[in-house]
Amino acid sequence: MKPSAVFLGIAALAGQHALAQEQSPLPASCSTFPTQGQYPKNAKLPDPFLKADGTRPGKPTVTTSMSGSTISITCAEGGKTISFSVAVKAPSGSGQAPYPAVIGLGGGSVPYPAGVAVISYNNQDIAVDNPHGKGKFYDLYGSTHAAGGLMAWAWGVSRVVDALEQLGADKTKIDVSRLGVTGCSRNGKGALVAGAFDDRIALVLPQEAGSGGPGCWRIVNDMKKNGTKVEDSTQIVQGDGWFTPSFVSTAADVSVLPFDHHMLIGLVAPRGLLVVENSGIDYLGPPSTFGCTTAAREIYAALGVGDRIGISQASHGSSHCQLPSSQNGDVAAYFGRFLLNATAGSTGFMDTDAKWVFSLPQWADWTLAALS
Structure with missing residues (x-):
């Protein structure tokens, strides 16, 4: 079970508060917390599956079909319908079928091993x-x-998984118990968020996603302050609409955020x-x-x-989203363990050529918690 503080913090960053995992939809808006007198007294333990407004979360109606190699997905909600x-x-x-698969x-842009299907998703x-x-x-x-x-891209990934489950x-x-998600640069950020918010994803592999992905805002902003030409929070909110618009109000001082992206990464645990x-591109941080x-x-x-999380950093100049052969083995090890049930190869490495x-003590005033 994920700590609620972690979940709520990352959900707020993404512009969501009550939606989480694949079971839940994206609500039209966040519920207003009721004040005393707005709801009936209840001497029994409240229903944990009700929202604050007394309604139950659902998810969009998803219908799907497959023709040849194309899966068509239709989602309906509140009288509106979209298809992709x-x-x-x-x-x-x-x-042998059913095969593991990676949603890209x-x-x-990573090399996919033999025996793994690839699902191309136009986020x-x-x-x-x-x-x-x-x-x-x-x-x-x-x-x-x-x-x-x-978060919208992550929502789409979850609908793809819904479709795979429905079709069978x-x-x-496709074996839905052996699904991975990957992407590079902005798509790597999206892959990380998708994996964090859907427990049905067995392996998450963001590539060169940098700031706003597996990079922490506090560390990135410190780098910028010390002269590194890196994309920090104040810059990222001025361009693309990857984050909730309200992030603009705190981007200049991320120290006020009750969370950072180590907690986003932590939402993937205990999965792969x-x-x-690319350690050679400063802009990625x-x-x-x-x-x-x-x-x-x-x-x-x-x-x-601890052996299920790893990092592979290798400098290959300005070649963005072009995995060098030196990292192929690292990628293959994770595909092997989490999608192909392979026993050879090791995971859990924290490798950098920099x-x-x-x-950690410089950046964290907390210590390892003992969880059971």
Whole structure:
């Protein structure tokens, strides 16, 4: 079970408060907390499955069909309907159906191993980068919905998983218990958020996602203050609509936020997570990504699964979203363990070819919690 403070903090960043995991939809707006006298007295324990306004959360009506390699998905909510589709590429090499599969935001850009199907998801169809409020998600929930683009993309991933479950393995040849999600750059940010908010994803693999993804705001802003040309919170909110518009009000002073992205990463635990980064692009803030992932590893360690989270940083100049061969083995190890049930190869590594050293005590006044 995820700590509620962690969940609520990240949900607020994404522009959501009551939606979480794949069972829940995106509400039209957050409920107003009732004041005394607005609700009846109840001497018994309140129903934990009711929202504050007395209604039960549902999710959009999802219908789906598959023709050839294309899955068509229709979502209906509040009298509105939207449709989108994803393309399924059958795995190469040996293997037997049902196959594991990776949902690639923008198609993904890591090498997929033999035996793994690839589901190409056009997240820009669901929410465009700029401006906020454009795309099929907002056609369904309204252009002023507080959710940012990253959360809208994650919503779309969850609907893809819904479709796979509805169609069944006999039709799709996909094993929904062995699903991964990946993407690079902005799509890597979206992949991380999708994996954080849907427990049905077994492996999360964001690539070169940098600030606003596996990088912590506090560390990124400190880098910017010390002269590094990195995309910090004040810059990121001026361009693309990836985050809730209300983030603008706190972007200048992230120290007031009761959360940071090590907690977003922690929402993936205890499932598999590999952060892939280019240590040679300052703009991505690779020291922040390394530090943030190191802090998040404490969450995994508290759950006794420290070997399920890893980071692979390698410098390959300005080649963005072009994985060098030196990182292929790291990626393959995570695909092998979490999607292919392989026993060879190790996970849990925290590798960087850079010279920086991250000191957790410098950034954290908390220690490893003992969870049971």
